[in-house]
Amino acid sequence: MVLENMEIYNLFDISFDKKELISFVGGGGKTTSLFKLSKELKSKGKKILVTTTTAIYFPYKEEYDKIIIDSSSKIIQKLINIKNETVTIIGSRVSKEDKLLGIKEEIIEEIFNKEIFDYILVEADGSKRKPIKAPAEHEPVIPKNSYKTIGVIGLDALGTKINEENVHRPELFCNITESRINDIIDEEKITKIIINEKGLFKGTSKESKKYVLLNKMDDEKTKQNALKIADLVIKSNFKVDGIIAASMKFYDGFRAEKIIK
Incomplete structure (x- = not known):
């Protein structure tokens, strides 16, 4: 393996x-990673659309240039004259919990096919701010023409117990990882949730490229944990197009290293 900044x-x-069209699934930093990527693409002169098929907490003003809330297909007409070097957010409505609720995946697919934006970034999964999760039957909700799927896991899940406090849908997590409630999460269990067909990339099309983002790599120890997980994934022969260890903090800058086979 080689590491590159x-x-x-x-x-x-x-x-x-x-x-x-890029979809983000999993837990432990999807929204932060998505908005950091959108900011960088905007700085390159690109036009970006950010949306969700589930729900996200209402974004901060500094994260976008324009926001459109509309639950009808007429929303597409409102997007046609958006300028370059902008980040536009769309949602269907705002909930009582101040969450921006999602757009139907069919509408996202139609927007992409009209080539209005250079990049569409979709938060396609929910995790209730937990660092790791197992998807339910109806999750995730990934648009069919998603070219890449980025599966996010927070490395701060390591060493914690499998329970409601640390894991979104802990019973399903136990089923996939052959564990029990209150077992300790280790690198092997995280690897199982990555490679299992009912795990991190559940519902991802065969055509979509898959990237694992191991977030919250905050010190040398978590870096070594990430390397061990990557090694286990590679040895499993699970097809993945990239494994990234990163620290995608919201207010600070970021640091990341790509693990190359």
Whole structure:
């Protein structure tokens, strides 16, 4: 393995020559990672759409240039004249909990096909701010033409117990990882949730490229934990296009290293 410090768009092999729809699933930093990527793409002169098929907490004003809330298909018409170097957010409505609720995946697919934006970034999963999760039957909700799927796991899950406090849907997590409630989460269990067909990348199309983002790499210990997980994933022969260890903190800068086979 080789480690390289890279810009965010390089971590996910994003090309400036083609338009992409990218979905984020899992837990432990999806929203932060998504908005950091959108900011970087905007700085490159690109036009970005941010949305969700589930729900996200209402974004801070500094994260976007324009926000449109509309639950109808007429929302597409409102997007046509958006300028370059902008981040636009769309949602269907705002909940009582101040969450921006999602758009139907069919509408996102239609927007992408009209090539209005250079990049569409979709939060396609919910985790109730837990660092790790197992998806329920109805999760995640990934648009069919998603070119890349980024599966996020918080490394701060390591060493914690499998319970409601640390894991979103702990019973399902136990089923997938062959564990019991209150067992300790280790690198092997995280690897199982990554590679299992009912785990992190559940519902991802065969055509979509898969990237694992091991977030909250805050020190040398968590870096070594990330390397061990990556090694286990590689040895499992699970097909993945990139494994990234990162610290995608909201207010600070970020640091990330791409683990290359």
